[in-house]
Amino acid sequence: xxxxxxxxxxxxxxxxxxxxxxxxxxxxxxxxxxxxxxxxxxxxxxxxxxxxxxxxxxxxxxxxxxxxxxxxxxxxxxxxxxxxxxxxxxxxxxxxxxxxxxxxxxxxxxxxxxxxxxxxxxxxxxxxxxxxxxxxxxxxxxxxxxxxxxxxxxxxxxxxxxxxxxxxxxxxxxxxxxxxxxxxxxxxxxxxxxxxxxxxxxxxxxxxxxxxxxxxxxxxxxxxxxxxxxxxxxxxxxxxxxxxxxxxxxxxxxxxxxxxxxxxxxxxxxxxxxxxxxxxxxxxxxxxxxxxxxxxxxxxxxxxxxxxxxxxxxxxxxxxxxxxxxxxxxxxxxxxxxxxxxxxxxxxxxxxxxxxxxxxxxxxxxxxxxxxxxxxxxxxxxxxxxxxxxxxxxxxxxxxxxxxxxxxxxxxxxxxxxxxxxxxxxxxxxxxxxxxxxxxxxxxxxxxxxxxxxxxxxxxxxxxxxx
Amino acid sequence: xxxxxxxxxxxxxxxxxxxxxxxxxxxxxxxxxxxxxxxxxxxxxxxxxxxxxxxxxxxxxxxxxxxxxxxxxxxxxxx
Numbered sequence: 001x002x003x004x005x006x007x008x009x010x011x012x013x014x015x016x017x018x019x020x021x022x023x024x025x026x027x028x029x030x031x032x033x034x035x036x037x038x039x040x041x042x043x044x045x046x047x048x049x050x051x052x053x054x055x056x057x058x059x060x061x062x063x064x065x066x067x068x069x070x071x072x073x074x075x076x077x078x079x080x081x082x083x084x085x086x087x088x089x090x091x092x093x094x095x096x097x098x099x100x101x102x103x104x105x106x107x108x109x110x111x112x113x114x115x116x117x118x119x120x121x122x123x124x125x126x127x128x129x130x131x132x133x134x135x136x137x138x139x140x141x142x143x144x145x146x147x148x149x150x151x152x153x154x155x156x157x158x159x160x161x162x163x164x165x166x167x168x169x170x171x172x173x174x175x176x177x178x179x180x181x182x183x184x185x186x187x188x189x190x191x192x193x194x195x196x197x198x199x200x201x202x203x204x205x206x207x208x209x210x211x212x213x214x215x216x217x218x219x220x221x222x223x224x225x226x227x228x229x230x231x232x233x234x235x236x237x238x239x240x241x242x243x244x245x246x247x248x249x250x251x252x253x254x255x256x257x258x259x260x261x262x263x264x265x266x267x268x269x270x271x272x273x274x275x276x277x278x279x280x281x282x283x284x285x286x287x288x289x290x291x292x293x294x295x296x297x298x299x300x301x302x303x304x305x306x307x308x309x310x311x312x313x314x315x316x317x318x319x320x321x322x323x324x325x326x327x328x329x330x331x332x333x334x335x336x337x338x339x340x341x342x343x344x345x346x347x348x349x350x351x352x353x354x355x356x357x358x359x360x361x362x363x364x365x366x367x368x369x370x371x372x373x374x375x376x377x378x379x380x381x382x383x384x385x386x387x388x389x390x391x392x393x394x395x396x397x398x399x400x401x402x403x404x405x406x407x408x409x410x411x412x413x414x415x416x417x418x419x420x421x422x423x424x425x426x427x428x429x430x431x432x433x434x435x436x437x438x439x440x441x442x443x444x445x446x447x448x449x450x451x452x453x454x455x456x457x458x459x460x461x462x463x464x465x466x467x
Numbered sequence: 468x469x470x471x472x473x474x475x476x477x478x479x480x481x482x483x484x485x486x487x488x489x490x491x492x493x494x495x496x497x498x499x500x501x502x503x504x505x506x507x508x509x510x511x512x513x514x515x516x517x518x519x520x521x522x523x524x525x526x527x528x529x530x531x532x533x534x535x536x537x538x539x540x541x542x543x544x545x546x
Contacts, residue, residue: 062509064494078491170510187510213469214476 026291035106036115044160047167052390061169065419071351072388072419076358083347090343094336096221098328099230099309101285104218110210111284113161113203114270117154124150128267154204155196162196208271212282222281227312228327232287234265234276234307235315242276247300258302265289265307275307357395359447359457360384364425369464376429378408379463383424385447387416394450397426401443402463403434413450428463438467473532478524485520486513 049056051069058067066073073080095102104111125131125146137143167175170188178184184192202210211218225231239259245251251258259276266274268288273280275289293307314324364380372378387393397412399405408427416422428443435441441463449455495512498505505512 061513064509075491075494081491185508185510187508187514190514214472216480 026288026294028287028291032106032111032115032286036112039107039109039112040116044164047164047172055171055173057168058171059169060171072390074358074386074388076386077354080347080350083343083350087340087343087347090336090340092217093224094333094340096224097226097229097333097336099285100225100232101218101221101283104211104221105285105287108284110202110215111270111286113199114207116157117203117207118270120153120157121150124153154200158196158200158204159192160196161199162192162194165195166192208282208284211271211284218281218284226330226332227316228324228330230309230311230324231279232275232283232285232290232307233279233310233312233315234259235305235310236276236278237315239276239306251302258297258300258306260296260300262296264292264296268292354388355455355457356388357447357449357455357457358386358388359445359459360386361445361459361461363461369466371432371466372408372429375432377432377435377465378427378429381426381428381445381461383426383445383447384421385414385416385424386421388419390418392417395447396450397424398446398448399426399428399443400446402430402441405430405434405443405463430463435463435465437465439465441465470532474525474528478521478528481524482517482520485524486517489520490516 046057047055051067054067056067056069060067064075066077092103121131125134134143134146163175163179166188169191170185175184175188178188206214235258238257240257241255242259242261243256244261245254245256265276266272266289268291269275270286270288271282271284273282275283287309290307290309294304297304297306311319311324311327313319313327317323360383362382362384364382367380369377369379383397385395387395392415394413394415397407397414399407406429408429412424412426414422414424426445428445443461443463444458445461446456446458490513495505495507495509495516498512507515
């Protein structure tokens with residue numbers, strides 16, 4: 001947690017504090033904040049969005065239906081969820097192979113919430129030196145006030161985050177009503193506090209320890225790296241030997257490299273490592289050290305990029321931008337990319353051709369077969385018809401596969417409410433001479449939407465003849 | 468503290484996964500508790516299910532931690 005202190009308080013390095021503040025306004029910091037805004041507007045905003053007169057995105061646990069914009073997903077659609085997870089995994093592999101831990105540095109909730117919590121901390125307690133001083137100062141009314149304000153703001157944000165999280169699983173409208181009248185369901189309240197509590201713990205207290213000790217991805221990300229992967233790199237050849245020097249002195253004349261050893265790259269690092277020691281598994285790729293170092297280089301009138309995105313090969317072979325980008329396409333990225341693209345296409349195709357109707361046939365187990373009027377033989381079936389659209393729909397059931405086969409009372413029409421499953425019993429009858437006694441015969445049941453003949457399901461079942 | 472995290476954290480991750488898989492396949496309203504249908508609200512069943520999974524997984528993590536101790540650590544706990 002505590003970054004390594006840099007040595008010396010030479011006048012040149014008195015600007016350290018300023019650079020630290022400015023580090024959050026660098027090019028990469030802007031990108032990080034853009035991602036914080038984008039992901040959080042999405043996260044906090046999505047439950048408020050309406051669609052077809054309901055919450056646009058609602059993973060309704062009680063109804064066991066996932067509403068996502070125009071789609072309604074059922075437990076039977078778990079296939080899509082599985083494919084989505086595979087896509088996420090391959091996307092992670094793909095981006096990691098190209099440019100390291102992009103996910104960790106810019107989009108991971110752990111990074112994003114830590115960033116927000118740190119911003120609150122900085123606004124209330126002041127910059128790094130003020131915070132160090134405050135923590136060392138004796139306990140008093142002022143310290144209590146400042147700390148209280150910070151913890152208060154953190155708790156408020158955490159509770160809001162927990163509330164938002166739960167609103168993805170329980171309708172937001174009901175939650176708001178419950179919040180206003182303070183009549184939360186006990187489990188809903190529990191999960192709001194549970195998720196909120198974990199947000200507080202992870203972003204306020206644990207921070208980089210989550211990445212270092214708890215994240216499974218951090219442990220195996222190394223296997224996706226190769227010598228052409230873009231990672232945050234300290235240019236040892238250019239920087240060493242590091243050391244202090246007077247401004248305006250040519251470092252080569254005093255036998256030094258470009259690194260002025262100000263230690264700011266260490267101070268801005270959220271995981272507290274020294275990037276100058278080379279690539280380390282703790283590095284989450286946030287690029288804060290790049291922003292910080294570039295500002296120092298500018299101040300010293302040295303070229304920027306002593307710490308920069310580069311590859312192992314590029315540093316070793318002194319490649320420029322063109323050669324680095326020329327090596328982005330290589331077998332590893334092409335294979336990851338190819339698989340990723342193929343699965344994405346399959347996923348979209350599956351989604352586009354997903355039938356809005358599903359039928360399950362169960363034979364009635366009580367009576368296998370029986371004789372009815374006129375010596376006809378009857379089998380009873382139970383059809384589970386799922387109307388997966390958000391409008392009530394009429395379906396017609398027909399039967400075929402045996403001579404003179406019929407439904408009792410002719411073809412049947414059933415109205416199934418929007419996004420609902422209905423169980424329908426049907427009696428199928430055949431003349432006694434249509435099949436051999438004791439035989440089991442394939443038949444076909446067809447369920448077709450009355451308003452759209454292209455929406456139909458044809459299911460095979462068996463018709464049993466008694467001995 | 469480290470041991471606590473080592474027990475509770477991996478089990479939390481696996482319990483989350485188990486919860487999703489289990490309740491995707493099984494409707495909580497179709498479960499039976501000691502021969503009678505479960506009468507808790509779905510939300511309660513999901514929640515209890517999650518903590519059940521967590522507990523089981525944590526027990527497994529605890530065993531792993533226990534078996535990782537060397538003979539020396541077991542025989543000379545004070546050393």
